[in-house]
Amino acid sequence: MDDEDGREGYRVRQYEPGDRATVLSLYETVFDRTDPNWFDWRYVDNPYLDETPIAVAETADGELVGARPSVPIPLRAGDERVLAVVQVDPMVHPDHRRQGLFSKMVTHVYDHYASREPQVSIGFPNEAVLGALEKLGERLSLHRGVTREFPVYYRVQNPTALTSLGGDRTSKTLGKLATAATRGYLSLRTGTPDDADVSVRRERDVPAGELATLAASSPLPQAHADRDAEFYAWRYANPRFEYETLLAERGGSPVAAFVVGTQLGLDSTVVHVTDVAPLTGGEAWTDAVDALLARVVADNEDADLLSVFGEAIPDRLLRKYGFVANDEAPLSRVTSANYLVARPLTDETVEEWVVGGQRLSAGERWRFTFCEREIG
Incomplete structure (x- = not known):
């Protein structure tokens, strides 16, 4: 699924194998670090999805200028196991910021998985990213999910x-x-x-x-x-x-x-x-x-x-x-708050978010350690 914006000329699509070098370069530009082995472990060698779950943004002439990666993990709630994606490392090249690319990539991920696995989106955003997500709250059905701090x-x-x-x-x-x-x-x-x-x-x-x-x-x-x-x-x-x-x-x-x-x-x-x-x-x-x-x-x-x-x-x-x-x-x-944002990924109407008999919109229904947090 592609997302077009004719006015700005940007397109959001799913990652392709030929994007690897450019996404690694974007990691270096935005986070001042690139690590091919870590990239392959996190995204390419992950055993839970056949595709590499990264949304990328490119200009009209095909220059890749943004990425919104996801990391699939199996999630257990009560007696049910579902596939989840942990949303990580939103990246936009400095020359293309303030063009709405973060929102476009987040929306693309939501739409891409709305009718297929995974069924759950998980994120550990900082305060800036959390604020950007809240602006998309209705579009992303955040009110059906959970936002809470973890100690x-x-x-x-x-x-x-x-x-x-x-x-x-x-x-x-x-x-x-x-x-x-x-x-x-x-x-x-x-x-x-x-x-x-x-x-x-x-x-x-x-x-x-x-x-x-x-x-x-x-x-x-x-x-x-x-x-x-x-x-x-x-x-x-x-x-x-x-x-x-x-x-x-x-x-x-x-x-x-x-x-x-x-x-x-x-x-x-x-x-x-x-x-x-x-x-x-x-x-x-x-x-x-x-x-x-x-x-x-x-x-x-x-x-x-x-x-x-x-x-x-x-x-x-x-x-x-x-x-x-x-x-x-x-x-x-001297330390920042650690947030969890989780929501269902579906194109169906969700009146109450229940998985395995657990009402996941309740913050106490989540039990995470660094096992999950280090992935994000």
Whole structure:
């Protein structure tokens, strides 16, 4: 499906294999970074769609000047699995901005998938992109979906590393943060696991089959990426991170696991608790997560920042190990809000958005970690 605008002379269409070099160049122009291996992992080698899900904008003479990529993932909600696309990295060449190309590409994606899979659109926009989407709210049926903030927790072990999160806003606040750290606000607590019978085993990779078995052991009704072995194998081949797995065991049997990712190419050492399997559980699971957090802190005492996204890990455990939410002062002064925008992709009338018996227009019906967020 093409989208024409005769007045401006721009056309929006689906990506073709011959566009690869130009889209990579556009990444370098807009984001000051290009990585062919990462591009192929994210879009070309993704196992969930036959096409490469990128909308591109070009001029009347065929010059490619914009792109709106999507990343397909399997989504599980209740007892149903559907295909979703995570909307990522909107790009318009500086010479062609303020021509409405962002809106045209967003609308194209919505129309392209309205009568085919995927069925769900997911995005993690910043405030500027969120504002642009809200202007298209009625056209994109945002009122049928959900817009909400997700918490991010930081264990700040080197306050100067926050410059990578807050940009110019950090300069006047870093001194206050450093002072606060000495007062214990951003204290380097190590904590002690409550259950001494839980041991932690490290794997230097991501054992897809073992994690898939753990993930399936405690089903979760909230919407989340469907973590089967195929998903784990693709997801943790991301070349921009180095991943390892920590498995908490009792009596030699795994109870819970963390995937821990270190982001490559940064001046600071930033470590994510990328994922937890399963995403929920009872008392034994909570004790295992307690032990896993203790191990993450002990193994990464030289890192600048440790970070957790979302609500899968209990808040009380995160605070026990010195993690602070980004919406609390002083972190709220130097970090940006993290938004989720999700909506149905369909050309049918949606009175109430329900998938697998879950009303996905309710913000609490979503359970994401960095597993989903790092994709976006």
